[in-house]
Amino acid sequence: MMKLSALLQDIDILQNTVPGDPDIGEVRYDSRQVQPGDLFVAIRGYATDGHQFIASALEKGAAAVVCEEAPDGVPAIVVASSRRALAQIGGNRFGHPSRKLTMVGVTGTNGKTTTTYLIKHILEAQGIKTGLIGTNQNLIGDEIVPTERTTPESYELHRLFAHMVEAGCTHCVMEVSSHSLVLDRVYGIDFAVGVFTNLTQDHLDFHHTMEEYRKAKAILFTMCDKGVINMDDPASEKMMLDAACPVETFSAKLDAADLTAKDIRLHADSVDFVASADEGIARVHLGIPGEFSVSNALAALGTCRALGVPLDKAADAMRTAHGVKGRAEVVPTPTDYTVLIDYAHSPDGVENILRAARGFTKGRVIALFGCGGDRDKTKRPKMGAIAARLADFCIVTSDNPRTEQPEAIVEDIVAGMQDSKTPKEVIVNRPEAIRFALDMAQKDDTLVLMGKGHETYQEINHVKHHLDEREIVAEYFAQKF
Incomplete structure (x- = not known):
């Protein structure tokens, strides 16, 4: 229980x-979860508007409602932004745990997950207990907490921060998505360091233009004490101009950056290079293949510096x-070809992993991929064109079709492959x-399964059906041998 006034501390209230001053049991932003005595926060979502469910929340016994527009006769706290209010309420409810943590936020189209894991690994090697929040999972030290989205809703974030503090964490490194920045999920959090990995086409169904997408990511650099930015990305100059903090690159x-990589050597299962900064040089070995791994390693090293x-x-x-898991992941197989699983689901992601595979593959590179439904349709033919250009054989299939017809998504992908002579096969059923x-892979080939990565499901019409590509591969060989 917590007094309403305590939950609303420091929030700019337009009307109450x-x-x-009732006691509040729990804070809810999903009316279906409301119980008697709860506070319901009506937020305007991407698909639905919580204001439509105020009456339902009150019927279930909500003691009060936080909203931007209050129906007549409703016990309401009216605010300018329910989303920001929810973030502030979360901080008040859990004792502002983010202030007790050294916060690190990583944003960018690709590389966020790997970079956060590398930062966590480096910090914990120094004896610093670190929490992690991201696409694959949330970690409180070594404890795994499942996740539904890259950046949880603000209230859940503060609950996670509180658990981290209770578990003895002093640092938290988290992926910060463009959605979370625009939708105020991280509102009010002070980051010690903000990190920018790169900007390539993704999420244009939400942001509409690349510049709008870039500006969304740039918000992070108005919320941190120091920025660490990838100078190799074309968007870096604008990101630095928009930053309201000192920036290291x-x-x-480029030699002009604060931290650079020299003598880069790419291997089938790793990268080696020499990291150079003002204080000297260090030889770096990272057991993840691909040129993009050099950038991810530099991002982590720069952050820890x-x-x-x-x-x-x-x-x-x-x-x-x-x-x-799911990032250039080598799947163990009793065969003489390589199977990789990668989360690549954007044009740049497809190019990165296929170039990496091309770099060490003696035989053919076979690309298997699809595109997600209810997302940016303009990237589909681009992904098809890139795969056809870099692979020796393409298999176009279904990813997470969501509410779209898989066949229609496949047609959009194949449209980008029409001018290519690269052989392809369309098989909508992913398994x-x-x-x-x-069946078709031969000695020295590399088969790259793209799009699912760490996911162990396929989403069709709002239902998640179990689908783990590792299991499919293992079952195949169990039957064959």
Whole structure:
């Protein structure tokens, strides 16, 4: 229980029609979860508007409602932004736990997950207990907390921060999506360091233009004490101009950056390079393949430098870092070809992983992929064109069709492959497509399964059906051998 006035502390209230100062049981932003004595916060969502469910929340016994527009006779606290109010309420409810943590936020189209894991690994090698919030899962030290979205809603974020503090964490590194910045899920959080990995086409169904998408990510650099920015990305100059904090840069190509990579060597299962900064150089080995791994490693090293970890110590710690599930993940198989699983679901992501595979593959590169439904349709033919250009054989299949027809999504992808002579096969059923790919793979080939990554489901018409590509591969070989 907590007094309403305590939950509303420091919130700019436009109108308050709630009688007295009731005790509040829990804070809800989903009317279906409301119980007697709860506070319901009506937020305007991407698909639905919580204001439509105020009456339902009150029928279920809500003691009061926080909203932007209050119906007549409703015990309401009217605010300018319910989303921001929810974030502030979360901070008040859990004792502002983010203020007790050194917060690190990583934003960018690709590389966020791997970069956050590398930062966590380096910090914990220094004896710093670190929490993590991201796409794959949330971690409180070593405890795994499942996640539904890259950045949880603000109230759940503060609950997670509180658990981290209780568990003895002093630092938290989190992926910060463009959605979360625009929708105020991270409103009011002070980040010690903000990190920018890159900007490529994604989420244009939500942001509409690339510049709007970039500006969304730039919000992070108005919320942090120091920025760490990838100088190799074309958007970096604008990101630095928009930053309201000192910025340090990293680059795998340019000498002008604060942290650079020299003598880069790419291997089938790792990368090696020499990291160079004002304080000296350090030899870096990271057991994740691909040129993009150099950028991710630099982002992590630059972040840890900004947090006070010497470059040589950070580089030493990185040697023992393992790959992240669903990111250039090598699937164990009793065969003489390689199977990779990667989360690539944007044009740049597809290009990165296929270039990485091309770099070490002696035989053919076989690309299997689809595109998600109810998302940016303009990237579909682009992903098809890139795959046809970089792979020796393409298998176009279904990803998460959501409420769209899988066949229609496939047609959009294939449209971008019409001018290519690269052979392709269309098999909409994803498990069937994977088995087809395994059947055709030969010695020294690399089969790249793109799009699902860490996911163990396929979403069709709002229902998540179990689908783990690792299991499909394992079952295939169990039957074959």
